Amino acid sequence: xxxxxxxxxxIVLAFFxxxxxxxxxxxxxxxxxxxxxxxxxxxxxxxxxxPVQLAKYLGNLLKGDFGPSYRSTLNVNQIIAxxxxxxxxxxxxxxxxxxxxxxxxGTWAALRHNSRLDRVVTGLAMTGISIPIFVVAPALxxxxxxxLNWLPAGWTVSPGPAKYVLPVVALALPQIAYITRLTRASMxxxxxxxYVRTARAQGLGTAAIVRHHALKPALLxxxxxxxxxxxxxxxxxxxxxxxxxxxxxxEGFVTAAFNRDYLQVMGIVVLxxxxxxxxxxxxxxxxxxxxxxxxxx
Amino acid sequence: MSQAILxxxxxxxxxxxxxxxxxxxxxxxxAEAVGLVGESGSGKTxxxxxxxxxxxxxxxxxxxxxxxxxxLLGRAEAxxxxxxxxxxxxVFQDPSLALNPYLRIGKQLRLILERHGIAxxxxxxxxxxxxxxxxxxxxPDRQARAFPHQLSGGMRxxxxxxxxxxxxxxxxxxxxxxxxxxVTVQAQILALLEEVRKQxxxxxxxxxLGVVAGHCERMLVLEHGRLVESGPTERVFAAPAHxxxxxxxxxxxxxxxxxxxxxxxxxxxxxxxxxxVSYRAHGSRLKAVNGVELALKKGETVAIVGESGSGKxxxxxxxxxxxxxxxxxxxxxxxxxxxxxxxxxxxxxxxLQxVFQDPLGSLNPQMRVASIVAEPLDVHEPGLSGTDRRRxxxxxxxxxxxxxxxxxxxxxxxxxxxxxxVAIARALVLAPSVLVCDEALAALDGSVREQxxxxxxxxxxxxxxxxxFISxxLGVVxxxxxxxxxxxxxxxxxxxxxxVLFSSPLHPYTRALLDAVPVADPxxxxxxxxxGEVPSPLSPPAGCAFHPRxxxxxxxxxxxxxxxxxxxxxxxxxxRASEYLAKA
Numbered sequence: 001x002x003x004x005x006x007x008x009x010x011i012v013l014a015f016f017x018x019x020x021x022x023x024x025x026x027x028x029x030x031x032x033x034x035x036x037x038x039x040x041x042x043x044x045x046x047x048x049x050x051p052v053q054l055a056k057y058l059g060n061l062l063k064g065d066f067g068p069s070y071r072s073t074l075n076v077n078q079i080i081a082x083x084x085x086x087x088x089x090x091x092x093x094x095x096x097x098x099x100x101x102x103x104x105x106g107t108w109a110a111l112r113h114n115s116r117l118d119r120v121v122t123g124l125a126m127t128g129i130s131i132p133i134f135v136v137a138p139a140l141x142x143x144x145x146x147x148l149n150w151l152p153a154g155w156t157v158s159p160g161p162a163k164y165v166l167p168v169v170a171l172a173l174p175q176i177a178y179i180t181r182l183t184r185a186s187m188x189x190x191x192x193x194x195y196v197r198t199a200r201a202q203g204l205g206t207a208a209i210v211r212h213h214a215l216k217p218a219l220l221x222x223x224x225x226x227x228x229x230x231x232x233x234x235x236x237x238x239x240x241x242x243x244x245x246x247x248x249x250x251e252g253f254v255t256a257a258f259n260r261d262y263l264q265v266m267g268i269v270v271l272x273x274x275x276x277x278x279x280x281x282x283x284x285x286x287x288x289x290x291x292x293x294x295x296x297x
Numbered sequence: 298m299s300q301a302i303l304x305x306x307x308x309x310x311x312x313x314x315x316x317x318x319x320x321x322x323x324x325x326x327x328a329e330a331v332g333l334v335g336e337s338g339s340g341k342t343x344x345x346x347x348x349x350x351x352x353x354x355x356x357x358x359x360x361x362x363x364x365x366x367x368x369l370l371g372r373a374e375a376x377x378x379x380x381x382x383x384x385x386x387x388v389f390q391d392p393s394l395a396l397n398p399y400l401r402i403g404k405q406l407r408l409i410l411e412r413h414g415i416a417x418x419x420x421x422x423x424x425x426x427x428x429x430x431x432x433x434x435x436x437p438d439r440q441a442r443a444f445p446h447q448l449s450g451g452m453r454x455x456x457x458x459x460x461x462x463x464x465x466x467x468x469x470x471x472x473x474x475x476x477x478x479x480v481t482v483q484a485q486i487l488a489l490l491e492e493v494r495k496q497x498x499x500x501x502x503x504x505x506l507g508v509v510a511g512h513c514e515r516m517l518v519l520e521h522g523r524l525v526e527s528g529p530t531e532r533v534f535a536a537p538a539h540x541x542x543x544x545x546x547x548x549x550x551x552x553x554x555x556x557x558x559x560x561x562x563x564x565x566x567x568x569x570x571x572x573x574v575s576y577r578a579h580g581s582r583l584k585a586v587n588g589v590e591l592a593l594k595k596g597e598t599v600a601i602v603g604e605s606g607s608g609k610x611x612x613x614x615x616x617x618x619x620x621x622x623x624x625x626x627x628x629x630x631x632x633x634x635x636x637x638x639x640x641x642x643x644x645x646x647x648x649l650q651x652v653f654q655d656p657l658g659s660l661n662p663q664m665r666v667a668s669i670v671a672e673p674l675d676v677h678e679p680g681l682s683g684t685d686r687r688r689x690x691x692x693x694x695x696x697x698x699x700x701x702x703x704x705x706x707x708x709x710x711x712x713x714x715x716x717x718x719v720a721i722a723r724a725l726v727l728a729p730s731v732l733v734c735d736e737a738l739a740a741l742d743g744s745v746r747e748q749x750x751x752x753x754x755x756x757x758x759x760x761x762x763x764x765x766f767i768s769x770x771l772g773v774v775x776x777x778x779x780x781x782x783x784x785x786x787x788x789x790x791x792x793x794x795x796x797v798l799f800s801s802p803l804h805p806y807t808r809a810l811l812d813a814v815p816v817a818d819p820x821x822x823x824x825x826x827x828x829g830e831v832p833s834p835l836s837p838p839a840g841c842a843f844h845p846r847x848x849x850x851x852x853x854x855x856x857x858x859x860x861x862x863x864x865x866x867x868x869x870x871x872x873r874a875s876e877y878l879a880k881a
Contacts (some may be wrong), residue, residue: 203381
């Protein structure tokens with residue numbers, strides 16, 4: 001049950017960080033009259049010392065209230081409700097794609113260990129890990145949207161499912177690369193194990209050996225990686241949503257940070273932190289289900 | 298000879314042009330058991346893997362092998378898959394590695410049946426249960442749902458045999474099937490293989506001539522990949538034609554031969570009084586060691602024997618303070634030792650040193666031999682000058698039979714025997730009074746084991762070193778140890794001088810252990826096999842802990858736990874020991 005303290009630590013750190021950034025929510029080129037600014041600050045409790053604001057924020061959080069936005073007529077709960085579906089769709093699809101492609105490519109390469117195909121897959125995976133997402137995304141847009149004109153470049157341009165393709169692929173690519181490498185390494189290990197040799201001696205054949213004997217143990221490192229993977233997808237989504245103009249939480253986070261819309265930033269941080277903690281927990285549970293020896297520890 | 302089921306002709310296996318098996322020709326008749334013997338590296342396992350089609354792609358295989366007319370060599374993987382399990386099957390050495398830890402036992406058996414179209418669905422489940430029952434697995438229903446780690450080593454090997462037989466093959470290859478097991482369990486598995494032979498031909502690969510002598514009609518002797526001798530087992534043992542066969546037979550331990558040992562001094566170095574060790578397990582206390590007394594004299598070697606789970610390792614770890622004893626007194630030269638090694642004085646710590654089972658695993662792969670051996674000196678004699686330090690290291694290495702050229706080597710550049718000698722040199726560099734060896738020779742081949750044994754004897758004769766020697770190899774115990782301590786479920790059941798114990802063992806457990814040692818004589822009578830396994834120390838049987846397995850148990854044994862008492866020249870914990878002594 002390390003989840004609650006972790007979450008609390010993230011909230012406290014993020015709160016102080018957000019408030020330590022120079023400037024405030026009501027600073028702009030047009031300077032507000034001091035009286036009006038004072039009223040605004042009082043209305044949002046911004047005249048309190050930061051620790052007091054934090055205490056009030058935590059109290060509201062317990063009641064499920066993420067607080068107001070300083071820029072929108074909607075409160076943060078409503079903003080999250082509005083923006084979350086797009087992010088969930090992009091992130092969920094990217095995660096699914098990453099797992100499916102990574103497991104397949106990794107197993108494929110492991111079965112042809114040291115062949116030319118193995119080297120091509122490993123090389124591509126290394127490239128995928130090395131190129132940052134803010135390079136991949138614009139490059140994909142340039143190639144497939146601008147030059148080839150196969151797919152839409154932005155979110156609002158196209159109503160159909162085609163608009164999902166580029167953001168999802170861009171978001172998934174580094175994860176595909178990483179999961180491929182993980183799967184390949186663990187699958188090679190498992191395929192050299194004594195029990196796979198036994199299975200070969202039993203004449204089970206490659207397909208049955210991979211499916212029944214090797215897949216489960218080879219999955220374990222990938223399961224352990226689920227937590228970090230979701231964190232990678234969440235941070236990646238901040239870039240991807242900005243590049244493609246997707247009205248999701250990532251884009252909302254960037255806008256809110258520019259506007260010093262403290263509570264909206266905090267709301268998204270809290271939600272994402274909770275997601276990461278939850279998925280790590282899920283990974284642990286899954287690991288225990290896959291490895292019978294863990295249960296009795 | 299009748300029509301052979303397996304015919305191997307001029308089998309040659311080479312890696313990078315170097316042959317590991319060279320022109321091997323032999324036959325196996327239906328329902329015949331043939332032993333394939335040789336030291337490690339003689340090509341036994343390579344031969345087996347070649348017949349199964351399991352050699353790595355880097356192996357170059359020539360010659361031919363046919364099984365009932367089917368070619369075995371050079372065939373496509375898919376064609377081999379059809380033969381495997383149905384025509385030819387294999388049991389591997391270490392059942393803890395050969396079974397998939399992630400799959401239930403029943404599932405691993407069902408996969409074979411389904412894959413080969415022998416049975417599926419409920420029929421497959423029933424066939425799997427039958428197979429488990431046929432190899433003597435108690436409660437097959439429950440075992441089929443168990444994962445391999447929930448079974449003992451012996452049970453796992455039974456499962457492996459069940460899996461190998463489930464497709465009713467014509468030939469079963471068993472590669473060192475009992476090497477990883479306790480001697481009593483080995484006897485059980487060998488008895489099971491004896492049963493199996495009614496259904497299938499058996500190619501039994503082993504380094505242990507005792508196993509061949511008791512269980513094979515014919516034997517093949519390999520040396521460096523060449524067949525140096527073959528023939529009926531009785532003939533080969535009675536009149537070996539080749540010098541290597543003769544040497545192998547001579548090297549096999551003879552329990553009836555009294556060893557030449559140096560005399561220990563009268564001075565008591567280390568005394569153990571009521572030592573108990575327990576661990577927390579599943580919310581209760583597991584009593585690993587349950588009150589052990591022993592006085593170890595200067596220049597004396599005491600062997601500690603017993604099956605896995607008897608508490609041998611826990612006992613010596615408590616002596617070293619690596620696992621704190623929770624009761625009892627440990628004294629070194631009359632001074633009480635703290636139970637925790639960290640609380641002991643540096644000066645006493647250096648007096649007790651240990652050598653572990655796995656020689657390579659106990660040496661840091663990043664360090665050279667010189668630094669490995671010198672490391673204890675850095676702690677205990679930090680003021681030592683560079684030349685003195687080097688001199689001590691070289692002296693110790695020479696003492697264990699390694700010359701000064703070894704100091705620059707890394708552990709991976711050493712053979713198993715050399716690595717174990719480095720580990721012994723490291724343990725001896727501080728000139729300790731007591732050396733603890735936990736299965737220190739188990740990983741070594743016959744001839745190398747002989748060398749290391751002699752090293753220990755020499756050091757003892759010269760320095761008066763006392764040794765606590767854990768071993769499952771009673772042959773080694775017989776040649777090295779002055780006294781033998783037999784443990785069962787955390788207690789001493791018998792403690793006697795070497796000669797007394799081996800010539801007239803009093804405790805039925807000791808007798809069972811001695812009987813289980815395979816004798817390298819095909820004509821020797823095979824005593825009955827001790828059944829069952831060591832019960833869980835979490836719920837030890839009432840009365841005498843050994844009574845459920847004891848062939849001599851009477852009603853009294855179920856009620857009363859016997860204490861250790863003097864009977865003749867033996868300390869023994871058995872109610873009926875006096876009767877046995879009178880009969881002997």
